[in-house]
Amino acid sequence: MTGGCYGERSARCASGPAPCYTLSMDPTGQKYFTIIDYVIFALLLVASMAIGLYYAFTGGRQSTTQEFMYADRSMKCLPLSLSLMATFQSAVAIIGTPAEVYANGTQYWFIGCCYILGLLIPAHIFIPMFYRLHLTSVYQYLELRFCKAVRICGTVTFIFQMVIYMGVGIYTPALALNAVTGFHLWGAVLATGLVCTLYTALGGLKAVVWTDVFQTVVMFTGQLAVIIVGVHQAGGLSDAWVKVRDGGRISGIDLNPDPTVRHTFWTLGVGGVFLMLSLYGVNQAQVQRYLSSRTEKEAVMSCYMVFPCLQVALMLSCLMGLVMYMVLYFVMDMLQNFPGLPGLFVACLFSASLSTISSAFNSLATVTMVDLIKPHYSMTEARATLLSKMLALSYGIICVAMAYVVHLMNSSVLQAALSIFGMVGGPLLGLFCLGIFFPCANSIGAVTGLAAGLVMAFWVGIGGFLSRMPSSVQVLPFNSTNTVCCQVTCRSVPACIVIPAGLNGLYSLSYMWYSALNSSTVVLIGLIISFMTGPTKGDDVASGTVYPVMRTAQSLLHKLVKLSACCTSPEHTVRWS
Ligand SMILES: CC(C)(CO)[C@@H](O)C(=O)NCCC(=O)O
Numbered sequence: 364m365t366g367g368c369y370g371e372r373s374a375r376c377a378s379g380p381a382p383c384y385t386l387s388m389d390p391t392g393q394k395y396f397t398i399i400d401y402v403i404f405a406l407l408l409v410a411s412m413a414i415g416l417y418y419a420f421t422g423g424r425q426s427t428t429q430e431f432m433y434a435d436r437s438m439k440c441l442p443l444s445l446s447l448m449a450t451f452q453s454a455v456a457i458i459g460t461p462a463e464v465y466a467n468g469t470q471y472w473f474i475g476c477c478y479i480l481g482l483l484i485p486a487h488i489f490i491p492m493f494y495r496l497h498l499t500s501v502y503q504y505l506e507l508r509f510c511k512a513v514r515i516c517g518t519v520t521f522i523f524q525m526v527i528y529m530g531v532g533i534y535t536p537a538l539a540l541n542a543v544t545g546f547h548l549w550g551a552v553l554a555t556g557l558v559c560t561l562y563t564a565l566g567g568l569k570a571v572v573w574t575d576v577f578q579t580v581v582m583f584t585g586q587l588a589v590i591i592v593g594v595h596q597a598g599g600l601s602d603a604w605v606k607v608r609d610g611g612r613i614s615g616i617d618l619n620p621d622p623t624v625r626h627t628f629w630t631l632g633v634g635g636v637f638l639m640l641s642l643y644g645v646n647q648a649q650v651q652r653y654l655s656s657r658t659e660k661e662a663v664m665s666c667y668m669v670f671p672c673l674q675v676a677l678m679l680s681c682l683m684g685l686v687m688y689m690v691l692y693f694v695m696d697m698l699q700n701f702p703g704l705p706g707l708f709v710a711c712l713f714s715a716s717l718s719t720i721s722s723a724f725n726s727l728a729t730v731t732m733v734d735l736i737k738p739h740y741s742m743t744e745a746r747a748t749l750l751s752k753m754l755a756l757s758y759g760i761i762c763v764a765m766a767y768v769v770h771l772m773n774s775s776v777l778q779a780a781l782s783i784f785g786m787v788g789g790p791l792l793g794l795f796c797l798g799i800f801f802p803c804a805n806s807i808g809a810v811t812g813l814a815a816g817l818v819m820a821f822w823v824g825i826g827g828f829l830s831r832m833p834s835s836v837q838v839l840p841f842n843s844t845n846t847v848c849c850q851v852t853c854r855s856v857p858a859c860i861v862i863p864a865g866l867n868g869l870y871s872l873s874y875m876w877y878s879a880l881n882s883s884t885v886v887l888i889g890l891i892i893s894f895m896t897g898p899t900k901g902d903d904v905a906s907g908t909v910y911p912v913m914r915t916a917q918s919l920l921h922k923l924v925k926l927s928a929c930c931t932s933p934e935h936t937v938r939w940s
């Protein structure tokens with residue numbers, strides 16, 4: 364099996380956009396959008412703005428950084444869990460997952476397996492530690508455990524990660540709107556950037572979380588509507604099932620251990636755990652939500668509740684991929700006889716992305732303030748809050764600029780986003796793990812390890828990207844008037860030209876392993892350098908910054924022994940002794 368080839372479907376797609384499935388659609392696509400559709404879409408933006416304004420003028424009126432960044436540490440479990448899910452669920456997942464399932468079957472669905480450990484570990488290791496340290500940003504941990512330099516390196520890495528991701532997040536729904544209505548691409552980017560920046564800057568984290576809740580409802584409703592109409596048009600549930608089964612869309616579990624195969628149970632279910640840890644364990648956007656909850660218990664609970672929410676989100680996106688396969692043309696064509704539904708679907712895409720970029724703005728403003736500015740300049744609370752709001756605005760502008768960079772790049776949006784998480788989030792995860800699980804690690808080891816992890820990430824990531832680039836394939840311009848669905852499908856399955864051999868084998872590593880590879884590199888290099896430069900002694904580590912692995916294992920073992928002693932009846936023991 365060669366690394367980059369994904370079956371004949373990809374070859375068909377790679378040979379040009381047309382064979383995917385052609386559409387009879389006028390170039391502007393105006394026929395899909397009626398007045399009702401525009402009204403629904405406008406309502407989404409207006410309601411989001413209204414929530415932002417509400418939190419700007421109620422409570423503490425966003426006059427303290429505590430309220431702006433941490434919602435006065437008063438949030439409840441349910442809104443938090445929906446918001447936690449919404450943060451990394453953008454239009455990228457809403458369009459990219461169905462495109463993946465359409466092209467390669469339901470194998471991707473097995474990513475749901477990694478949510479178990481990927482949420483249990485944050486809930487029981489990261490959240491209790493960060494919550495008890497009463498951090499102001501997750502990068503403050505790095506200063507407590509190592510030193511200020513490590514904290515700044517961590518912060519800068521995070522900013523880098525989120526700024527690129529924001530670009531992908533804002534660009535994707537605008538492209539979709541452009542493709543189906545002919546609405547100006549950059550007009551849509553600017554409009555969403557503006558609305559999102561305003562409600563984030565005015566309403567702080569409270570507005571971000573509550574708009575997330577509202578937008579999640581819109582997102583799920585839009586997806587559900589498409590699925591119901593799709594199944595109906597395919598002739599009902601049983602006909603639909605026959606079609607996807609006979610079309611070979613239902614994948615069995617692939618237990619192939621080859622790490623270069625893009626999607627197998629191992630890459631998705633095990634590699635995915637590291638991806639989840641980098642997002643739900645140590646990413647500021649998420650940790651900020653845990654820290655803003657009323658109690659530690661509620662923070663842990665909200666993490667638990669993410670599990671069903673994520674499974675629902677995954678199920679809806681995968682089902683949509685199957686629907687697309689059956690009806691063989693893009694949702695917009697399918698929905699055109701139902702006025703309002705195209706609008707609802709576009710609102711669904713924008714909801715997904717608004718809830719992502721608002722989290723990015725707020726977390727970026729927070730770390731820039733707390734980690735980079737406040738330690739160096741003393742200022743009044745009022746001034747700090749004003750500056751935080753200005754920072755949120757500035758990141759809004761950067762976001763629009765990043766959308767342009769993404770516009771120039773040429774890669775599958777889903778794979779691009781997950782690769783960014785693995786390439787930049789992976790090393791960050793490694794840095795935290797080095798501090799949390801290895802008391803002997805020192806600051807020099809931490810900085811060198813992080814650098815090594817990032818070098819590894821970009822070497823393998825960019826090497827892999829280049830080696831998979833189709834050489835003679837006609838590439839579809841991203842802003843063409845073809846359907847988004849077709850573009851994303853074609854772009855998500857690049858044809859392979861390089862057969863892995865020697866070092867090239869590393870380049871063909873599945874992108875789902877990036878987080879695991881890069882975080883392990885940080886830990887390994889970090890430990891080697893720490894031992895070479897003098898490991899930290901146990902007493903020198905700040906209390907509460909190291910997870911007692913041995914003690915926890917011992918107490919678990921103890922409980923296990925006790926439990927088995929209880930279960931074994933005395934007579935039984937006597938007879939066998
Ligand atoms: C990150 C996971 C796997 C879990 O949250 C999923 O939501 C996803 O595939 N996200 C893709 C990135 C995005 O939607 O922006």
Ligand code: NA
Pocket residue numbers: 449450451452453454714715716717718719720
């Ligand atoms: Na989102």
